[in-house]
Every structure is written in structure tokens, then in C-alpha cells.
Amino acid sequence: xxxxxxxxxxxxxxxxxxxxxxxxxxxxxxxxxxxxxxxxxxxxxxxxxxxxxxxxxxxxxxxxxxxxxxxxxxxxxxxxxxxxxxxxxxxxxxxxxxxxxxxxxxxxxxxxxxxxxxxxxxxxxxxxxxxxxxxxxxxxxxxxxxxxxxxxxxxxxxxxxxxxxxxxxxxxxxxxxxxxxxxxxxxxxxxxxxxxxxxxxxxxxxxxxxxxxxxxxxxxxxxxxxxxxxxxxxxxxxxxxxxxxxxxxxxxxxxxxxxxxxxxxxxxxxxxxxxxxxxxxxxxxxxxxxxxxxxxxxxxxxxxxxxxxxxxxxxxxxxxxxxxxxxxxxxxxxxxxxxxxxxxxxxxxxxxxxxxxxxxxxxxxxxxxxxxxxxxxxxxxxxxxxxxxxxxxxxxxxxxxxxxxxxxxxxxxxxx
Numbered sequence: 528x529x530x531x532x533x534x535x536x537x538x539x540x541x542x543x544x545x546x547x548x549x550x551x552x553x554x555x556x557x558x559x560x561x562x563x564x565x566x567x568x569x570x571x572x573x574x575x576x577x578x579x580x581x582x583x584x585x586x587x588x589x590x591x592x593x594x595x596x597x598x599x600x601x602x603x604x605x606x607x608x609x610x611x612x613x614x615x616x617x618x619x620x621x622x623x624x625x626x627x628x629x630x631x632x633x634x635x636x637x638x639x640x641x642x643x644x645x646x647x648x649x650x651x652x653x654x655x656x657x658x659x660x661x662x663x664x665x666x667x668x669x670x671x672x673x674x675x676x677x678x679x680x681x682x683x684x685x686x687x688x689x690x691x692x693x694x695x696x697x698x699x700x701x702x703x704x705x706x707x708x709x710x711x712x713x714x715x716x717x718x719x720x721x722x723x724x725x726x727x728x729x730x731x732x733x734x735x736x737x738x739x740x741x742x743x744x745x746x747x748x749x750x751x752x753x754x755x756x757x758x759x760x761x762x763x764x765x766x767x768x769x770x771x772x773x774x775x776x777x778x779x780x781x782x783x784x785x786x787x788x789x790x791x792x793x794x795x796x797x798x799x800x801x802x803x804x805x806x807x808x809x810x811x812x813x814x815x816x817x818x819x820x821x822x823x824x825x826x827x828x829x830x831x832x833x834x835x836x837x838x839x840x841x842x843x844x845x846x847x848x849x850x851x852x853x854x855x856x857x858x859x860x861x862x863x864x865x866x867x868x869x870x871x872x873x874x875x876x877x878x879x880x881x882x883x884x885x886x887x888x889x890x891x892x893x894x895x896x897x898x899x900x901x902x903x904x905x906x907x908x909x910x911x912x913x914x915x916x917x918x919x920x921x922x923x924x925x926x927x928x929x930x931x932x933x934x935x936x937x938x939x940x941x942x943x
């Protein structure tokens with residue numbers, strides 16, 4: 528039968544391929560950006576992109592997780608149509624509101640979002656929301672994540688456009704990057720239709736209320752989970768400037784190549800546990816083994832070869848981002864434990880624990896980063912990110928030992 532007869536492994540594999548392809552093309556994209564554009568232009572564009580990702584995360588409302596949970600319990604077509612319609616409407620109005628107040632949020636970023644590029648920014652946010660809810664919600668929910676990978680192929684287009692828009696400066700970076708979510712949204716809708724879930728706008732308020740009552744807790748947890756990655760670039764550009772933000776963003780992007788592994792595997796684990804709760808301990812063990820096989824070698828590779836990776840971006844990036852990168856990669860280990868445990872809690876509807884885990888990660892990371900940025904500099908973010916994830920481990924251990932039927936000591940012995 529082979530390893531791919533197991534839906535957990537199969538869907539995890541395609542999710543990791545999808546996120547991996549986006550990460551690799553993103554890596555190449557930022558290498559080219561660093562070579563073709565100034566550090567100030569890269570930093571400003573990175574802050575604007577992070578802001579778009581933040582708005583997209585807030586606009587998601589947790590409906591990606593909600594669709595995974597309810598597609599097996601309700602009319603699957605109605606669940607997916609309502610989920611996409613709701614986030615489309617919310618993301619449009621949220622992005623429009625932020626654009627109208629951009630001068631108050633970040634004056635430096637406002638320079639990138641002058642008319643008419645502010646209109647394209649709104650389109651970017653909407654496209655990000657639609658793409659996200661299909662790749663991380665709809666395709667996972669119907670257990671057909673190979674479509675997530677096909678959808679991700681569109682991420683290659685931004686690489687070819689980037690050199691053509693150098694004359695636009697930071698706006699050129701933003702416009703090039705935006706091609707991925709816009710094309711991905713269109714491709715995703717087409718693939719969803721081919722799978723028998725043709726999209727058309729639909730709102731069933733009773734269904735939406737029922738989904739939102741579950742999804743709201745997931746929404747809060749996802750916002751908290753993603754918050755550091757989206758707030759930190761804006762924080763850095765406001766405190767240290769656009770050039771330092773370019774150095775931070777590159778190190779963060781490389782470190783996140785590791786984060787995609789536990790994040791994708793945990794998403795697939797959540798889908799499998801939601802589909803069937805039987806033999807959950809075996810599923811968790813298999814997920815942990817899958818993560819360990821890739822994450823530990825990845826940490827060693829990036830720690831030892833980080834200087835050479837950063838040299839691809841340029842000498843100044845190697846000089847200014849290396850120490851931060853070395854600290855960031857170690858956070859992948861505690862992050863893996865946090866996300867796997869959170870996936871099990873989501874399936875069991877124990878959302879209070881999930882929120883507590885990611886609130887701890889975000890609050891410790893952001894508060895400590897704000898303090899250390901002014902005293903230690905960029906490397907302080909790495910220490911803050913590691914501290915946030917380690918602090919959350921304490922919570923996870925408390926929850927685990929409270930439940931007598933599950934012990935991470937057993938998981939550790941089985942994995943090793």
C-alpha cells in the first residue's frame with residue numbers, strides 16, 4: 528500500500544509541498560528583490576506585505592478551520608460557499624478601512640500605498656483571504672490537498688515580473704508579490720469547481736452563525752498564532768527603519784521554511800482527527816515522527832549554512848541577519864510541540880487551551896521584541912520568539928499532565 532495510503536501522510540505531504548513551493552519561490556523572490564532593489568525599498572515593501580497578511584488573517588474569521596470541522600457534519604457545498612463568501616466581504620471592508628487610515632498606522636508604509644496602489648492593496652488582501660481559505664481550509668476539508676499544491680504553482684509568476692518593475696521601487700516589489708495570491712485565488716476557485724464544489728456567492732445566516740460560534744475561538748487562536756510574523760515587520764520599520772526591516776524580514780523568511788513543516792502537518796492532523804477520533808494517539812505519534820524527520824536536519828542545515836544562504840541576498844544581509852537567523856531556527860522545535868497539541872485540542876473543541884497557547888507565544892514575543900529591539904537590536908527578536916514558544920511549552924506540559932490518558936514522555940520515547 529505504501530506510506531501514501533495513509534491520508535494523514537498523503538495530505539501532509541501535499542500541504543508541505545504546497546507551502547514549500549511557496550516558500551522556495553518566496554525565497555528566490557526576496558533574493559532577487561535584495562539584488563535588484565535597495566534595502567530601504569525591500570524593507571518598505573515587506574512592511575506593506577506584512578500589513579496585508581495581518582488584515583487577511585483578521586478577516587479570515589477562523590472559517591478555514593471551521594470548514595474543516597463542519598464539512599463532515601453539514602452540507603459540504605454550502606459550508607464552503609458560505610465560508611468563501613463571508614471572508615470575501617469582510618476582507619474587502621477591512622482592507623478598505625485600513626487603507627483609509629494608513630497614515631495613522633505607519634507613515635513610512637503609507638508612501639507605498641498612495642493612490643492608485645491602495646486599490647490594488649485591497650485586491651491583494653481579498654485575494655489572500657480567498658487563497659488561504661481554499662488552501663488551508665477547503666482542500667484540507669475535502670482531503671484533496673494535491674489541489675493545494677497545484678494552486679501553489681502560481682507562486683512562480685512573481686519571480687519573472689519582479690525585474691520588470693524595478694523603476695517603481697518599493698511599489699514594484701509589492702505589485703510583483705501580489706501576483707501570487709491573485710492568480711492563486713482564481714486557480715483555486717477553478718480547482719474547487721472541478722472537485723464538485725463550484726463556488727457562487729451564498730450566505731445562509733443560520734449556517735454562518737453556527738460555524739462562527741465554533742470558528743470564533745479558532746479565529747482568535749489563528750490570529751494570535753500568526754500575529755508575531757505580521758506585526759514584527761511593522762514594528763521594526765517604525766523603530767529601526769526600512770533597511771533594518773529588510774534584514775529582519777529575510778532572516779524571518781528563511782526560518783519560516785522550517786515552520787511550514789509542523790504547521791502543515793498539524794493542519795492535516797486536525798483534519799484527520801476531525802474526520803475520525805479513533806486511534807488519535809497513533810495519529811499524533813505519526814505526526815510527530817514526520818515533523819522530527821524534517822525539522823531537526825533543517826535546523827542543522829540552516830544553522831551551519833545560514834551564512835551562505837544569506838550571501839545569496841548580498842553581503843550586507845549576511846552581515847546583519849546571520850545572528851538573528853541562528854536564534855530563530857531553534858524555535859522550530861518548541862513551535863512543533865505547540866502546534867501538534869493545538870491541532871488535537873481543536874479537534875476536541877478545547878479552544879480555550881489553543882488560545883492560551885498562542886496568546887502566550889504572541890504576547891511574550893511581541894512585548895519582549897519591543898523591549899529588546901531598543902536595547903539589543905534585531906537579534907532580540909530571535910530571543911523573544913524563542914522565549915515565547917518555550918513559555919508556551921510550560922502550558923502544554925501542564926495541560927498534558929492534567930490529562931492522565933496522554934503523556935508527551937511516551938510520545939518522546941516513541942519518536943526517538
